[in-house]
Amino acid sequence: MGDLLLILLILIITYFTGSILEKNHFKKIKAREIALVKKPVVSFGKKLTTNKKIKKVEFVTGEVVISGDYFKNFVSAFRNFFGGRMVSFESLMDRARREALLRMREKAKTADIIVNARLESTMLNICEDNSNNLIPQVAVIAYGTAVTYER
Amino acid sequence: MILTNIESVPGMKITGHFGMVSGSTVRAKNFVKDFGAGLKNMVGGELKSYTELLEEARKEAINRMIQQAEKVGGNAIINVRFATSAITSGAAEVYAYGTAVKVQPIEG
Numbered sequence: 001m002g003d004l005l006l007i008l009l010i011l012i013i014t015y016f017t018g019s020i021l022e023k024n025h026f027k028k029i030k031a032r033e034i035a036l037v038k039k040p041v042v043s044f045g046k047k048l049t050t051n052k053k054i055k056k057v058e059f060v061t062g063e064v065v066i067s068g069d070y071f072k073n074f075v076s077a078f079r080n081f082f083g084g085r086m087v088s089f090e091s092l093m094d095r096a097r098r099e100a101l102l103r104m105r106e107k108a109k110t111a112d113i114i115v116n117a118r119l120e121s122t123m124l125n126i127c128e129d130n131s132n133n134l135i136p137q138v139a140v141i142a143y144g145t146a147v148t149y150e151r
Numbered sequence: 152m153i154l155t156n157i158e159s160v161p162g163m164k165i166t167g168h169f170g171m172v173s174g175s176t177v178r179a180k181n182f183v184k185d186f187g188a189g190l191k192n193m194v195g196g197e198l199k200s201y202t203e204l205l206e207e208a209r210k211e212a213i214n215r216m217i218q219q220a221e222k223v224g225g226n227a228i229i230n231v232r233f234a235t236s237a238i239t240s241g242a243a244e245v246y247a248y249g250t251a252v253k254v255q256p257i258e259g
Contacts, residue, residue: 018195054162059154063205069195122235145155
């Protein structure tokens with residue numbers, strides 16, 4: 001009985017901490033994306049075709065590790081059983097990718113364009129016996145080539 | 152050393168190829184930080200110590216790749232890519248690879 005109450009308590013606490021942290025994070029991401037809206041990032045093609053003179057070429061990266069919380073993990077176990085969209089993990093991946101991209105773009109604030117932006121992701125939290133009850137930690141690296149034109 | 156992840160170095164022309172160069176690293180944090188991250192994991196949010204870990208790993212992999220490119224005589228690496236994998240809990244492998252080339256600025 002005591003164990004059950006403890007789990008319930010952890011679930012309630014992590015529900016609030018997780019959702020508050022996520023909400024705040026999304027708010028920050030949105031504000032930073034609006035601030036950078038005039039700086040283009042493209043992911044098509046591997047060639048840069050322009051007639052402008054180039055001043056500087058730089059390789060930029062951005063990385064982040066974000067974890068889910070206990071509550072999400074608990075709820076998603078049911079979702080996994082019945083099937084369907086796992087909204088709680090969708091938002092986790094979305095957050096991680098957008099944050100990594102933003103960090104990359106903020107490193108290249110003076111550049112005019114970032115070409116061939118790529119995202120690479122991996123799960124840090126893995127276990128040998130596949131027991132499937134570990135809280136996911138997603139690591140994302142975003143990278144691209146920042147080009148500055150001569151003015 | 153100039154790094155790009157496109158097929159050329161904008162504003163320069165390629166005068167020689169030296170083949171593929173790569174660098175890899177596996178890094179882990181100490182058990183105190185692992186414990187801290189384990190607690191943070193329950194609550195959710197960014198794991199700052201692991202972000203640091205990933206940053207260090209990325210720098211190290213790039214440095215090793217650059218060393219290799221210098222050894223073969225290149226002055227730029229094009230088409231740089233990353234591959235990451237989780238070997239065990241709390242450790243990250245980052246593998247960086249690209250093509251070492253020699254470039255020179257286009258005149259005029």
